[in-house]
Amino acid sequence: MDDPLEIPKFDLAEQIMAEQRKVAAMRRKGPGRKTNAVKREIPGPVIPVCAPEPVIVSSQAEQIIAEIVARDIRQLCGGSVCVQ
Numbered sequence: 001m002d003d004p005l006e007i008p009k010f011d012l013a014e015q016i017m018a019e020q021r022k023v024a025a026m027r028r029k030g031p032g033r034k035t036n037a038v039k040r041e042i043p044g045p046v047i048p049v050c051a052p053e054p055v056i057v058s059s060q061a062e063q064i065i066a067e068i069v070a071r072d073i074r075q076l077c078g079g080s081v082c083v084q
Contacts, residue, residue, distance in 0.1 A: 057065070
């Protein structure tokens with residue numbers, strides 16, 4: 001009973017570094033070995049297959065949308081005028 005209980009040590013940094021060393025050792029190749037280099041192609045410009053057609057909105061729908069946007073802006077600004 002005179003021996004104090006020893007608290008186990010947990011060194012996360014050491015465990016992470018040990019795992020990194022294992023992974024790096026598995027990737028290493030000897031001086032005479034060739035590595036399989038993967039050739040990556042550079043992607044060209046993206047061309048859309050079909051562009052969406054513009055939506056025609058009536059003036060009544062535009063008015064409703066404008067009112068909703070104005071209300072949301074007032075709510076986000078707390079009722080005061082927002083200046084950017």
